[in-house]
Amino acid sequence: MGGRAGFFEVEILDWKTKKQLCFLDKVEPNATIREIRLMFHKLYPRWYPARQSIKLDPKGKSLRDEEILQHLPVGTTATLYFKDLGPQIGWTTVFLIEYTGPLFIYFLFYFRMPFVYGLDERFTSSPHPVVNLACICHSFHYIKRLIETVFVHRFSHGTMPLRNIVKNCLYYWGFAAWLAYYINHPLYTPPSYGKKQINFAVIMFLLCEAGNFSIHVALSDLRRNGSKTRKIPYPTKNPFTWLFFFVSCPNYTYEVGTWISFTIMTQCVPVGLFTLLCFIQMTIWAKDKHCTYLREFKDYPSLRMPIIPFLLLKKKKKKA
């Protein structure tokens, strides 16, 4: 296989109907899947490369752009399967929309737009300093996320399905509205332990935000030269990155910490609920990432846990 420098032939079948969608002859043996996607796109203009899932097996995983034809387990006539992933949207676009929403929605409640708390309370301001502080922290959090999306994050996959954005926005925007409603309400009650509680929460908030940012920068540096291969992240001179000794995804750990501190600062149940959901979702992501690391690297540090130091939640096995 690949011994003779002859051309390959590639036929692409629909994954479900097995109908032949195209037949490419005279394909270079060292052609990448990206090039095959481009050729397929020329024949089917509405299926742009981002929405093509090309696989070796109808029910298998999608092949990556960088894969080379002659290195795949195929003969000189390769049979590939195509699945339409539906309209796609870029990750950067998604994040920008997801994070701008909460930022402005919170302001609607902070400035007490007339349609929120009624005409009597319109444009009034709260007598509690913690309400102003909460607005600053919430806004800071989402502005930081927006800046990271534009300047820091390097996404390994370019796109996601378009329908996800409706789901994601409903979640982020909906929760932002719900918690902003209570924090900025005229009948809001400040935290029970007063200044002590608020100051503690602010310090924790700042530390976690700094930590989260440090991790994002460290992860981004792993891909500095534009490579898309996965590498094990290690602690650097920055003390915030020392959490890498204990967890695979310290960015998620810090993120949960940020929201816990915001809950303490505002003493508001909806914020607590949002924190809980964030924790659950991030634990799922962290476990997936952790398992991927363990699979790909034989020498992965054994002390590391997915998201909480020393804590690995095992999946319950059901006995038949």
Add this chain to the structure above:
Amino acid sequence: MASSEEDGGGNGAVEEKENGKKRRLGALATAWLIFYNVAMTAGWLVLGIAMVRFYIQKGTHRGLFRSVQKTLKFFQTFALLEVVHCAVGIVRTSVLVTGVQVSSRIFMVWFIAHSIKQFHGDVHCMVRKKEEKKYNFFIILYPAGVAGELLTIYAALPYVKKTGMFSLRLPNKYNVSFDYYYFLIIVMFSYVPLFPQLYFHMLRQRRRVLHGEVIVEKDD
């Protein structure tokens, strides 16, 4: 929920998993399910009969609730076990679906319907023939049950609003509020997307099970 950041799984697409896993219940779980379903059938039948008897004797439904409430509360609470069954995995429906159903069973039409459903429910893990009855009864009983639930909730709304029951108002130190009245209204609206899904799921199951049955007979 938002999708994973940075590494979305393979272009963000979800690969299809093989869902052909067959679950075999242990003997203990089967015995428990049978006991549970028989007990519930008996309970709901008793309640139904008590209500009919009350109405025949007194000629009115006033005071009915007071006389049956202890038994009713007992069996209603026991029905919560169904949610546990789903969560633990010995019954194969979603917890949310079951939770929605359980939390609104009050109406008399539903009692009677439920008795019949329970009787057939207890053989759901066993003999195939009885599944025929179960799958055909559902076509009438499901809409009847849902209608009953919705009517009950609707009838209860003015009372809920007047008494403000199960509601939490501002200001309070946890900065949260809950209005049971609006919650019920949202629940009623949520039937619109949920009920068709449940119903068509049952129809699909019915077609699969009964259709499958037909094929087996032919081979014999």
